[in-house]
Amino acid sequence: MSEGGREGAPGTRSAGAAAARERGRFAVVGHVEWLDLAVVDHLPRAGEIVTATDHLEAAAGGGAVAAVQLRRLAGHADFYSVVGDDALGARAAAELRGALGVALHAVPRPGRGQRRAFTHVDASAERTITVLGERLVPRGEEPLPWEELAAADAVYWTGGDAAAAAAARRARVLVATGRAPKGLIAAGVRPDVVVASASDRKELAGAEALPERPRWLVLTDGARGGRWEGADGSVGRWEPATPPGPLVDAYGCGDSFAAGLTYGLGAGLPLPDALALAARCGAWCATGRGPYGRQLTGAEL
Template sequence: MTSPARPPLRLAVVGHVEHVTIGRVAAVPRAGEIAHLEAPRWFPGGGGGVAFWQLARSPAEVLLYTALGDDEAGAQVERALGAAGARVRVHAARRAEPHTRDLVLLTPDGERTIVVVGEPLHPRADDPLPWGALAGCDAAYFTAQDPAALRAARAARLLVVTARRREALARSGVAADVVVGSRLDAREVSARADYPMPPAALVLTEGAAGGIIETAAGVERFPAPPSPEAVGGAYGAGDSFAGALVFFLAAGLPLRDACAAAGRHGAAVLRAVDPRDGQLPLEAP
């Protein structure tokens, strides 16, 4: 007798989505210089946006909690997010201000320099969004700023929080299952002891060196996948790793295996200028 089919995963992203314009430059301009952006393109990106696009490449139902500005940039972001697929549900608060724009400059080595125009727009717990639906999610990824919204996200079975939101996590009074960040980013490098309510695990990537996992039992390493031969750009690699990690943990992979699997998805983004072009499909193990 065959086993009943497992229902699809239900995953959530809570955070900011920017209107991102990305393109290549010969070099980042110095004071007084002019840089010409080659082959510019735009897409909904940012920490929440890139993780959302990665999760949208899975068989899961994906809920996005975000905020939108009241200008044409906000309208463009809303239309693009809504076209991400039939399994996507976008819950957006409205702000009476322009939507945040990012300008991303990619140099020939693929490194990115980001100029953020305005403050990122984050959802808040007092926004009239269906926060109760988070209790039915297998996992939630949090990259917003409101501690009360983080407490709402804690209702999901698994809570993964970006290390960029250490302050919000401390103020929320809840413990995350996983905090994820980059050991190469000064905004994100941390230790479990830095959190008043230490997460069950802290995952920090180290680019081509792989990364570390810190738990109460100690520190262990996970490997990095082979780097792609052709490098398009580094924008979105870390956020794609985080999105993939959320998926694999929700699907039941042990943490070290989930990190190794997510590493392949983070590295894949390096092949492309627009991270969506490099993101790999997510499949349950």
């Protein structure tokens, strides 16, 4: 793995957080979306009206879901983000800091509303997402404790500007989604790992846009597992994990997978073992309602 700096020790923490950090220091740099999730028998056809059988709301999106999964694995996770300058943004921040237990470092973006995501989940547990509003990602100029990322064992990146990317790269391990390459490219940052869906053209294009190949490109393929490609020409596959129950909801599975991979690599696991852990995180998430109904925990490892 590429080595980041280690200066910039954090300030005083609670005893519980200090104990949790014995398992490693993990962070996410990225975005939040306010999720409205409706459970339906089938996706509505053009002009059709369907009635939801269940509904939930939560602070979610790739950055938030990964941060919560890391917190549940490691006991503590820092989340560098930005929220909307409105009531929904304040609600998202309060939920992340409160019920979801994340150490959120975020400021409201003046004059910007909180981005939202409306999601249908059908009878096959598949999710279909429509996003509403501007994607808000943190900037290095915002007053967040960027220097503390130098002490992180691993960071997962879902978006930010060049300065935020440079701060994230100071961590020992940097894992990035293929969906948000802009800040990485602007900073000339090479992630150790890029995660992309093998069937998502936008994520694949983002991975290809990076000026230098990551050490590993990890390509997920849902219930079929996936494959990885090394910058040195090496290749490999991993098998899917067996879910601990019936499939309920696919929302958040990919983000939980990426968080599990970040945790495993930050904890020093070899890539095959980190991918096996990541696959468990994705499979566990699929058996709960919404992104947080059934994420893997450190006690289950």
